Amino acid sequence: MPHLQQLSGMLGVFISVALILGTANAASLGAVYTEGGMVQGEKYSVGLFHYMDVFKGIPFAAAPDRLEKPVPHPGWDGVLKATDYRKRCMQLNLLATDVVGSEDCLYLNIWVPQGSTVSSNLPVRCSSMVVASCLVVVRVQNFLNNYLYDGQEIADRGNVIVVTFNYRYLNDDLSMSCSIGNYGLWDQHAAISWVHRNIRAFGGNPDNITIFGESAGGASVNFQILSPKNMGLIRRAISQSGVALCPWAVNRNPRQYAEEIARKVGCPTDSGMVACLRRTDPKTVTxxxxxxxxxxxxxxxxxxxxxxxxxxxxxxxGEPETLFGNAADIDYIAGVNDMDGHIFATIDIPSLNNALVSTPVEDVRALSIALSESRGPDAGVATYEEYTVNWGSKPSDTDVKKTIVDMETDYIFLVPTQATLYLHSDHAKSGRTYSYLFSEPSRMPIFPLWMGADHADDLQFVFGKPFSTPLGYFPRHRDVAKYMISYWTNFAQTGDPSKGESSVPVSWPEFASSGHQYLDINNKMNSDSVKEMLRTRLVYYWTTLILNIYSK
Known part of the structure; x- marks a missing residue:
């Protein structure tokens, strides 16, 4: 999430373009002509008769002016050497003690898989997939320089082009004028538009683009398909652990927040505020x-x-829930991790991960009231009773801790995602709707034994880390990565995650079929992995009795 770069080390949007490759007479693209000029990447061998063209640091817009929308890049002379990542957009470091990155940050990276021949003149059956994924840093260098969002495994195993890009996140709320703002969303739109205009030169089909993202990236994906600015640009989308209806996804008091920042940096809070913020040192503002x-x-x-x-x-x-008609012809997958709220719950109640320290029942009661505060104290009591109905007279410490995680998972992620699935399905024309729950247990050794999949645990599997760093994983983790890459890239190719170039362990039915079915994704997938009515009682409670938790 863009608000949590200090927590999980992940915040960024990623765009993947999936396609089926055609044929020509070379195994590398060489220099590619784009609207800005020629770009030259690097070619790598990734297996027998398998190659990868990689382009890093291609500008998709000019260096942005602060608190201004992105504008087209003026282009360059000669051939741009696209061989190095560019700086991430300006943001706090993981400890929130300093600022990293640059204001000149609107660049993207492309991975293009090749066999013994290179793609060109794509056939009609070719598809393109754009993935948007947001975590806590726009680009993260992992241990041993193992970049989390490296697109090689998806590109090679799923036969897709993968594109990742940087975007600004701090400036979204600061202009406080209805005519400008949302610069992070405009940056994302600029990148998607660039892909649409230029991806054919890399072997992709601009008319079949799929976007997907995680956390703030999942919400960003949802915002992008709801916005009328993207009409005709996006064919399919996947939101992982984040949608536009999440209670954190829309700032309801942007003026108040901007004024707080202005006061901190010595700017006025009247009509001169925006001009002053534009002049102030960007690190100070960040x-x-x-x-x-x-x-x-x-x-x-x-x-x-x-x-x-x-x-x-x-x-x-307008409000996100009023814009789903814009996504009526877009195929859509949305889902959550079964313990997505754990990372937030441990900040609120640190004893959760300590097996030697009990969590008092009073914390459950206090959290129930806090999450229901917009509906008054009676709603808080009702929330507490709803989540403790199966406790019995003496709940165990594990029961108490899991209840807290469930409550935060439901409120922050699961219920808004289910509401989004209902809205997309209800407004769909040609668009199909799919739901999932990711439940592969966390690999963090310090977590309790009852722990499921924490927020962002799915990313390592989507990006194929069990294959690229095999010593850090067990064979079952490679199974999960294979399943997710297959479902995600099949969906990009056909609009059906079960049909495409890659085999899958079980067919994934549409959400709109009887029972509002979903797929439970983990390392033990079989016919029993298809389930229905995900936490329906709690979804009904939050959406019907508490009402519109995401638009208070």
Whole structure:
């Protein structure tokens, strides 16, 4: 999530373009002509008769002016050597003590798989897939320089072109004018548009683009398909652990937040605020936007997350729930991890991960009231009763801790995602709707034995880390990675995650079929992995009794 770069080390949007390759008479693209000029990447061998053309650091827009929308790049002379990642967009470091990155950051990277021949003149059956994935840093260098968002495994195993890009996140709320703002969303739109205009030169089909993303990237994907600005650009989309209806996805008090930053950096809060923020040192402004991570059961961290898009009357002309008609012809997958809320719950209640320290029942009661506060104290009591109905007279410490994780998972991720699936399915014309739950247990050894899949645990599998760093994983983890890459890239190719070039362990039915079915993704997949009515009682509770938790 863009608000949590200090927590999980992941915040960024990724775009993947999936395609089926045609044939020509070379095994490398060589220099490629784009609208800005020629670009030259590097060619790698990734197996017997398997090659990868990799382009790093291609500008998709000019260096942006602060608090301004992106504009086209003026182009360059000669051949641009696209062999190195460019700096990430300016953001706080993981400890929130300093600023990293640059304002000149609107660049993208492309991985193009090749066999013994290179793609060209793609056949009609070719498809393109654009993936958007947001985590806590736009680009993360992992241990031993193992870049989390390296697209090689997806590109090679799923036969897709993978494109990742940087975008700004701090500036989304700062202009406070309905005519401007949402610069991160505009950056994403600029990258998607660039792919649409240029991907044919790399072997892709611009008329069959699929976007997917995780966390703030999942919400970004949802915003992109809801915005009328992207009409005709996107064919399919996947939101992982984040949708536009999440309670953190839209900033409801952007003016207040901007004024707080302005005061911190010595700017006025009147009509001269935006001009002053544009003149102020960007590192100072970025540091002023840091999140306050002091939280408790009665003041959960989810209520402190402010750096989100705004309803600007332009990119987002209305509330997200009113815009699903724009996605009526877009195929859509959305899902969550079974314990997505764990990372937030441990900030609110640190005893959760400590087997030697019990978590008091009073914390469950306080959290129930805090998450239901917009509906008054009676709603808080009702929430507590709803989540403790099966406790019995003496709940175990594990029961108490799991209840807290369930409550935060439901409120922050699962219920908004289910509401989104219903809205997409209800408004769909040609678009298909699919739902999933990712439940592969966390690999973190410090977590309790009852732990499931934490927030962002799915990313390592989508990006094939069990294959690229095999010593860090067991064979079952490679199974999960194979399944996810197959489902994701089949979906890009055909609109059906079960049909495509890659085999899958079980057919994934549409959400709109009887029972609102979903796929439970883990290392033990079989026919029993197809389930229905995901946590329906709690979804009904939050959406019907508490009402619109995402638009308070």
């Amino acid at each position: 540091l002023a936007g840091s999140v306050n991570f002091s939280a408790s059961a009665s003041h959960p961290i989810v209520h402190n997350l402010a750096l989100s898009p705004v309803i600007d009357g332009d990119f987002l002309p």
